[in-house]
Amino acid sequence: MNLHEYQARALLKEAGVPVPDGDVASTAEEVEAIATRLGTGVVVKAQVHTGGRGKAGGVKLADNPAEARAVAEQILGMEIKGLTVDKVLVAPAAAIASESYVGIIVDRESQRPVLMVSPEGGVDIEEVAANTPDRIFRVGIDTRYGLLDHQAMGMAFHLYEDIRQVRQAAVVLQQLYRAFLQAGASLAEINPLITTPGGEVVALDAKISIDDNELDTRPEIAALRDTSAEAPSEVKARDSGLSFIKLEGNVGCCVNGAGLAMATMDLVKYYGGEPANFLDIGGSSNPDKVVAALEIITADPSVRSILFNIFGGITRCDDVANGIVAAADQLSLTVPVVIRLTGTNEAEAVRILEAAGYSALTDMDEAVERAVELAGGAA
Numbered sequence: 001m002n003l004h005e006y007q008a009r010a011l012l013k014e015a016g017v018p019v020p021d022g023d024v025a026s027t028a029e030e031v032e033a034i035a036t037r038l039g040t041g042v043v044v045k046a047q048v049h050t051g052g053r054g055k056a057g058g059v060k061l062a063d064n065p066a067e068a069r070a071v072a073e074q075i076l077g078m079e080i081k082g083l084t085v086d087k088v089l090v091a092p093a094a095a096i097a098s099e100s101y102v103g104i105i106v107d108r109e110s111q112r113p114v115l116m117v118s119p120e121g122g123v124d125i126e127e128v129a130a131n132t133p134d135r136i137f138r139v140g141i142d143t144r145y146g147l148l149d150h151q152a153m154g155m156a157f158h159l160y161e162d163i164r165q166v167r168q169a170a171v172v173l174q175q176l177y178r179a180f181l182q183a184g185a186s187l188a189e190i191n192p193l194i195t196t197p198g199g200e201v202v203a204l205d206a207k208i209s210i211d212d213n214e215l216d217t218r219p220e221i222a223a224l225r226d227t228s229a230e231a232p233s234e235v236k237a238r239d240s241g242l243s244f245i246k247l248e249g250n251v252g253c254c255v256n257g258a259g260l261a262m263a264t265m266d267l268v269k270y271y272g273g274e275p276a277n278f279l280d281i282g283g284s285s286n287p288d289k290v291v292a293a294l295e296i297i298t299a300d301p302s303v304r305s306i307l308f309n310i311f312g313g314i315t316r317c318d319d320v321a322n323g324i325v326a327a328a329d330q331l332s333l334t335v336p337v338v339i340r341l342t343g344t345n346e347a348e349a350v351r352i353l354e355a356a357g358y359s360a361l362t363d364m365d366e367a368v369e370r371a372v373e374l375a376g377g378a379a
């Protein structure tokens, strides 16, 4: 789950990180009122779940409330990387002497959080990684001990020469790690972490992504979810209890069990196709889930064929068959459906499907090959 910048800033502030005040608004009038209240020049920033807002024109400075209102009118409603801006953050504009990058991610390879810092801040860290990889410095964090003082100081020395700034930055790094842990984050970054002309270290941007598996034990973080900023298909999938990830191909996949879903996607690729999605309908026997799954898959215009691959265990094949028939009745399916079912109540499922005019296969290879063929071969 992604947080908005204003939410991430609040979490950093709670952990002690110096962050400028600010407020969120969804109309230009509110922006003007906030700027009046702040009584300084402000920065107006699009709140969407993506970086690169600055480059896209989604971050603008304004000298006075009237100007703030004018830039808000430009930013509200604009599209950044396909996302519509319906909220902006208004904060006092900071004067910038230097910009650096600091971030913590979960590193799968070393199985621990890794702190990364770079004196090349402000720009996309991916760009720095591609062009000047030697300007990014990393240290692994042992979660038993946390980010130790000497590690934080060592990393801060890569950013600054002035010892006062090094000390301030080291504290910020430890506060960032605390916020990262407390939020159950998979990523927490500040880009840019600036120094002001007066020499203070301040966080001007904040990005936090939460590991969804951590949300159950953190209701206050889960409450920060903004479904209006998420892909409708993913919101619907979550509400229906489905694990869904959209991909770029054209074979819509509906499978029970994450392992079988992965194997199905592998096989689609093996036969020269590209899966349009990962979708695990889970282990329950609920025809409604199948209906929801089909609604999500068919809403994707690039889907050219739909492949069901069901291994009946706890999931009963007849329930899935009923779900397919019910969904086909509700939605006017315009793409061909290939169904492979095997296991619990398989014979009953075949009977239901045949009565509704479908045929079911039991061989996985055969079903996948046919679905790829119907989608028009390699995507």
Ligand code: GDP
Pocket: 043, 045, 050, 051, 052, 053, 054, 055, 059, 061, 092, 093, 094, 095, 096, 099, 121, 122, 123, 191, 192, 204, 205, 206
């Ligand atoms: P991003 O482009 O989505 O990462 O958005 P940022 O919040 O990082 O803003 C992009 C850039 O705008 C920053 O790197 C700064 O150079 C600039 N910027 C953001 N806030 C301020 C501010 O308060 N004052 C000034 N002078 N520049 C700012």
Ligand code: MN
Pocket: 051, 052, 122, 191, 192, 205
């Ligand atoms: Mn940024």
